[in-house]
Amino acid sequence: MKALRAVLLLALAAAIAYFLYRQILQPKRVAADTITVYYCKADGETLVPWKVTLGPARDRKSVAFYATAQALAGPVPGVEAIRFPQGTIARSVTIAGDTATVDLSKDVESQPGGSFAESGEFKALVWTLTDLPGISKVRVLIAGAALPTLPGGHLELDEPLARSNW
Template sequence: MSQARGPRRASRPVAKRSNVPLVLVAAVALAAIAAFGIWRYLNVRGTAADTITVYYCKTDGATLVPWKVTLGMPHDAVSIALFAANQVIAGPPSGTDAIRFPQGTVVRAVRVSGSKATVDLTGAIAKPQEGSFGESAQFKALVWTLTGIRGIDSVQILIAGSRVATLPGGHLELDQPLARSNW
């Protein structure tokens, strides 16, 4: 009897012990995969810093000044790019010596495709511009800021949804993506 029960006793507990860890391992693996998926979604390009570097151009038209801006909650690249573009348009704190986008410039949309960010601007920027000096500095700050986001190398500008050669009455060519090497 004992010999007969022995193997049965021995085999049943073994079977139970091997199933429970398997289920646990599978659950942990699934959870890990799900967590990784969520993490990947929220950090598409791996940027998870709490601040981003936003640039503005001083009124000498040449000097770029970086300043740290506290990032909001989402950390995916598109959200960060939208946030960064708005920060550039808003400019540095009031009282700072800076060349700023015309007040009333609106960031309509930001997309990120591969290493290229597309920034769609409208509002005051779509009206005839004043001089090449500010125009160049404004876009220099925007391009430097966005290409500071990990994975973004160039910025395509759209004005009111369209690719344009330059701003109305403008000078800087905008129908090709801009990169830091443009300056």
């Protein structure tokens, strides 16, 4: 009887481990090998998609983080694009429902004054993230805090951004 109980417990533990593996680590995998990242051309209007090969991590959170970092880095050097200020990084990317929350570093504030650049930068970021399935909105935080706009800025950031904002 004792042995049977031990076997049952072991079987249960194995089942839990398998469940965790399936539900926590595997379920959010992405099937494709590439994602589409957008940048905004210097005309401020044209969004240009380009394909970026994914690394081996395909879980949803990793892919969203990867897409964000690629959008922040922008296209290869030499391509004239509206770019986030140098040094702008993603501190974190979290997904809840259809909204991705992107926490950017303070470096994003280092280019004050231009509504033009703000618009192009965030348009590219929003298009990139909402290209991932299941994500339709992007909430922007700066250094962990929700701000209504960038300091001295124009574009409203206190509500999640969507493609329909433009």
